[in-house]
Amino acid sequence: MSDPKAYPLEPSADEMRTMLEQVTNRVIEHIDSLPAQPASYDTDGREVANSFAETLPEMGTDLHTLLDRIFEEAVPHSFNTAGPGYLAYIPGGGVFPSAVADLIANAVNRYVGVWVAAPALVQIELNVVRWFCEIVGYGKGSGGILTSGGSLSNLTAIVAARRERLGDDLAGGVIYTSDQAHHSVRKSAVLAGFPESAVRQIETNERQEIRIDHLRAAIAEDRAAGRVPFLIVGSAGTTNTGAVDDLNGLADLAEQHQLWLHVDGAYGGFFAMTERGRSAMAGLERADSLTLDPHKGLFLPYGTGALLVRDESALRRAHETFADYMPVMQHDPDFVDFCDLSAELSRDFRGLRIWLPVKLFGIDAFRASLDEKLDLARWVTARIREVPELEIVTEPRLSLVSFRIRGDVGDDATRALLSAINARQNVYMTGTMVDRRFAIRICVLSFRTHMDRMQLCIDDIRAALSEVVRGH
Numbered sequence: 001m002s003d004p005k006a007y008p009l010e011p012s013a014d015e016m017r018t019m020l021e022q023v024t025n026r027v028i029e030h031i032d033s034l035p036a037q038p039a040s041y042d043t044d045g046r047e048v049a050n051s052f053a054e055t056l057p058e059m060g061t062d063l064h065t066l067l068d069r070i071f072e073e074a075v076p077h078s079f080n081t082a083g084p085g086y087l088a089y090i091p092g093g094g095v096f097p098s099a100v101a102d103l104i105a106n107a108v109n110r111y112v113g114v115w116v117a118a119p120a121l122v123q124i125e126l127n128v129v130r131w132f133c134e135i136v137g138y139g140k141g142s143g144g145i146l147t148s149g150g151s152l153s154n155l156t157a158i159v160a161a162r163r164e165r166l167g168d169d170l171a172g173g174v175i176y177t178s179d180q181a182h183h184s185v186r187k188s189a190v191l192a193g194f195p196e197s198a199v200r201q202i203e204t205n206e207r208q209e210i211r212i213d214h215l216r217a218a219i220a221e222d223r224a225a226g227r228v229p230f231l232i233v234g235s236a237g238t239t240n241t242g243a244v245d246d247l248n249g250l251a252d253l254a255e256q257h258q259l260w261l262h263v264d265g266a267y268g269g270f271f272a273m274t275e276r277g278r279s280a281m282a283g284l285e286r287a288d289s290l291t292l293d294p295h296k297g298l299f300l301p302y303g304t305g306a307l308l309v310r311d312e313s314a315l316r317r318a319h320e321t322f323a324d325y326m327p328v329m330q331h332d333p334d335f336v337d338f339c340d341l342s343a344e345l346s347r348d349f350r351g352l353r354i355w356l357p358v359k360l361f362g363i364d365a366f367r368a369s370l371d372e373k374l375d376l377a378r379w380v381t382a383r384i385r386e387v388p389e390l391e392i393v394t395e396p397r398l399s400l401v402s403f404r405i406r407g408d409v410g411d412d413a414t415r416a417l418l419s420a421i422n423a424r425q426n427v428y429m430t431g432t433m434v435d436r437r438f439a440i441r442i443c444v445l446s447f448r449t450h451m452d453r454m455q456l457c458i459d460d461i462r463a464a465l466s467e468v469v470r471g472h
């Protein structure tokens with residue numbers, strides 16, 4: 001055993017135990033108090049951020065003091081993204097066993113970038129990827145990688161599509177998506193070497209789904225002008241309103257024109273585990289590549305994304321390379337070197353963060369929770385409909401509904417309603433523009449959100465409405 005005084009980077013067994021005990025107590029206290037915590041913070045963010053700015057510390061500080069700083073001074077000044085009242089943007093998750101898995105993964109600190117360095121651990125991550133393929137209906141030959149999130153998955157998909165369809169000559173390549181697609185698609189296209197003008201944002205219909213007729217016309221026009229259409233990016237659950245494009249229609253068109261079809265299911269993808277989700281996203285399995293975001297629809301902590309491809313070898317062709325100092329890579333299709341399928345070499349062992357909770361709870365627990373979210377979104381929609389002053393703007397296709405104040409009152413009234421709801425601190429929602437008018441969004445996706453919180457949500461909507469519209 002090393003001397004902790006001589007080597008402070010190596011605490012003794014007792015010191016490690018004490019550390020973990022202190023952290024365990026704080027974490028459990030924090031999780032227990034989540035439902036009672038305010039849904040957002042109400043102080044000036046700049047003030048708290050400035051209070052944390054510091055110079056490089058030469059000397060150490062005791063853990064107790066540091067935990068106080070984190071749990072008492074930093075965490076409370078944040079959106080409560082892990083709490084049951086978080087209905088904003090696309091909610092994240094944070095199931096507890098993932099935190100335990102991260103502790104294990106970081107403590108053992110094994111290397112999963114190449115198969116030979118940790119074959120069983122790589123297999124654990126590969127299992128996770130293959131379970132995801134099964135969930136979306138991908139068959140033999142499919143595969144994928146875990147990423148840090150949906151944005152990196154979309155980027156990887158564009159890189160794979162570019163390699164498969166354009167080779168080394170990107171000139172004239174055109175990407176088609178809808179005006180409702182996540183902004184990471186445009187960003188990824190630019191990162192992948194295309195000018196922004198190479199991204200066509202096709203109009204959507206009254207359900208915010210891509211207009212296939214417009215898309216067909218745009219492809220024809222680009223072809224006629226000598227450009228090279230190569231990729232369609234569809235949405236399985238848009239961030240704005242939860243719209244799902246006609247995926248079968250997109251797959252037909254992509255097949256007809258030999259274009260790559262990528263579907264961004266960062267928000268919606270995991271609903272494929274439920275019957276209603278599967279029928280809303282019919283055709284999902286026909287995509288050449290698919291973005292899933294376990295840190296959204298599988299309730300995992302932030303930093304967990306996935307990209308699946310129908311043909312794993314496409315991912316390999318886009319990323320495989322060689323160096324003398326690297327170990328020998330696997331050629332047996334049962335074994336995978338993740339560095340051959342992705343831009344990353346060294347990285348965290350993400351697989352354990354998914355594997356542990358899925359093994360512990362079984363996938364049905366996740367499916368049931370997703371079904372509950374679908375029910376809650378429908379329930380809250382029905383309650384909003386009962387309020388005469390409100391109107392539903394977009395129906396829940398999955399678990400996202402939007403609404404506004406009825407009539408010609410202008411956007412300011414709906415914005416004021418949103419502020420009044422959020423000021424109550426039980427739920428936190430955000431707004432967006434739908435057909436150039438402001439709407440409030442409710443996205444139900446936290447595994448901690450249940451009927452009691454939705455009841456509170458509707459009570460707060462009614463109370464806030466009285467305050468804003470009726471003035472009492």
Ligand SMILES: Cc1ncc(COP(=O)(O)O)c(C=O)c1O
Nearest residue numbers: 090149150151182184239266267
């Ligand atoms: C539909 C969609 N695609 C992509 C992303 C980007 O994912 P991430 O934030 O994990 O990078 C999001 C994020 O909300 C999303 O909703």
